[in-house]
């Protein structure tokens with residue numbers, strides 16, 4: 692199943708998106724910097740946005 696990203700938002704270099712996985716909303720925070728491989732999934736949107744806001748990019 693291809694995830695469908697909704698509410699994509701950029702916070703600094705990190706993109707936050709909401710998608711549906713197995714009938715539940717999941718929230719992804721992923722850094723777009725070329726040499727940074729940070730990405731994580733969260734159960735709540737505020738948690739994902741907080742992670743994006745506090746991400747310290749090493750790239």
Ligand SMILES: [Zn+2]
Nearest residue numbers: 722724727748
């Ligand atoms: Zn980063």
